[in-house]
Amino acid sequence: EVQLVESGGGLVKPGGSLRLSCAASGFTFSSYSMNWVRQAPGKGLEWVSSISSSSSYIYYADSVKGRFTISRDNAKNSLYLQMNSLRAEDTAVYYCARVITIFGVVTPGLFDYWGQGTLVTVSS
Amino acid sequence: EIVLTQSPGTLSLSPGERATLSCRASQSVSSSYLAWYQQKPGQAPRLLIYGASSRATGIPDRFSGSGSGTDFTLTISRLEPEDFAVYYCQQYGSSPETFGQGTKVEIK
Numbered sequence: 001e002v003q004l005v006e007s008g009g010g011l012v013k014p015g016g017s018l019r020l021s022c023a024a025s026g027f028t029f030s031s032y033s034m035n036w037v038r039q040a041p042g043k044g045l046e047w048v049s050s051i052s053s054s055s056s057y058i059y060y061a062d063s064v065k066g067r068f069t070i071s072r073d074n075a076k077n078s079l080y081l082q083m084n085s086l087r088a089e090d091t092a093v094y095y096c097a098r099v100i101t102i103f104g105v106v107t108p109g110l111f112d113y114w115g116q117g118t119l120v121t122v123s124s
Numbered sequence: 125e126i127v128l129t130q131s132p133g134t135l136s137l138s139p140g141e142r143a144t145l146s147c148r149a150s151q152s153v154s155s156s157y158l159a160w161y162q163q164k165p166g167q168a169p170r171l172l173i174y175g176a177s178s179r180a181t182g183i184p185d186r187f188s189g190s191g192s193g194t195d196f197t198l199t200i201s202r203l204e205p206e207d208f209a210v211y212y213c214q215q216y217g218s219s220p221e222t223f224g225q226g227t228k229v230e231i232k
Contacts, residue, residue, distance in 0.1 A: 045161075045169065045212055045223040061220055095168055102174070109216030110159055112180065114168035 002026040002113045004096050009118030016086050016122070022079040022096030022115055030054075030074035033099040033106060036081050038092035039117070048094070049081065050108070064090075086122045093117040126150055126215050128224035136232040143200040145227045147213035152193050154217030160189055160198045163226075164209045172211075173198060203229070 008020040022034070036048040049070040050059045058070055069082040079096050097111035127150040137143055147158070156176035161169035171180040173189035176196055186201040200207055208231050213224040 044225045045214070047221045047223070059219065100171070100174070107174070107216070109214075109219075109221035110157075110171070110174055111169075112171050114170075116168055 002098070004098065004113055004115035006094060006096055006115045006118035009094065009120045011121045011123065012086055013124050014087060014122055017082070017084045018086065018120060020081040020083065020094055020096075020118060020120070022081075024077045024079065024096075024098075027098075029072075029077040032101070033057075033108065034072060034079045035097045035099060035109075035111060036070060036079075037095045037097050037111070037114075038090075038120075039095070040089075040092045043092075046092075047109070050099070051079070083120070086120075088122050091120060091122050093119050125220055126153065126218050126222050128213050128215060128222055130211075130213055130224035130227045132227060133225075134228045134230060136230050137203055138232045139203050139205055141203050143198075143203055143207070143229055145198040145200075145211055145213075145229075147191075147196040147198070147224050149194040149196075149215060153196075153215045156192050157215060157217030158189075158191070158196045159214045159216060160187075161212045161214065162207075162209050163212065169212065200229075 003025045005023045033052045035050040051070045067085045071080045095117045096115045098113040100110045100112035129148045131146045158176045160173040163169045177189045188199045190197050210226045210228045212226050
């Protein structure tokens with residue numbers, strides 16, 4: 001069974017840092033691109049960042065570029081999001097999500113499995 | 125970036141009724157790379173439809189998607205109690221991938 005379990009969320013002051021983790025199991029993690037998607041309280045979904053299976057390709061939303069860093073450790077089946085210079089508008093539930101493979105073809109930006117999310121609250 | 129506008133914001137229907145949800149894009153969605161997700165309170169989103177009209181694995185056939193270009197529709201033929209939720213459309217044909225603001229389907 002595919003499982004994605006996020007951790008590392010919490011309350012942080014504006015300007016602070018936080019590192020999120022996503023532990024993957026039930027599939028060959030090293031074969032899949034992964035993403036972070038966030039959802040502000042009571043709001044819709046916003047794509048944050050993506051990383052290819054071998055970390056060769058990394059992308060960020062403009063809203064987090066230069067402040068967030070995505071990474072992965074395939075030996076540990078883990079995905080990370082280092083968040084620096086946090087702002088109030090970064091307050092959200094952060095989900096890790098697996099990119100789907102359809103008939104053996106990776107489909108970037110389309111997500112078939114999501115974790116349950118971890119809440120990040122940026123407030124003084 | 126492509127902006128997706130969903131309508132209506134809220135749909136009040138009874139179990140057994142048909143639900144029709146709309147998603148309009150600010151520009152043409154490449155290769156009909158349009159998906160629909162369902163989200164229930166406190167849960168992660170669940171992929172329902174991709175490629176505008178293909179059902180994801182395990183999705184009941186009462187869910188169907190249609191459309192192309194800038195106008196897309198999700199139809200739930202007969203609402204089951206478990207279908208009352210928020211539905212999001214997403215385009216994944218152009219970077220950055222973007223989501224609509226959601227349509228809430230609530231029990232009338």
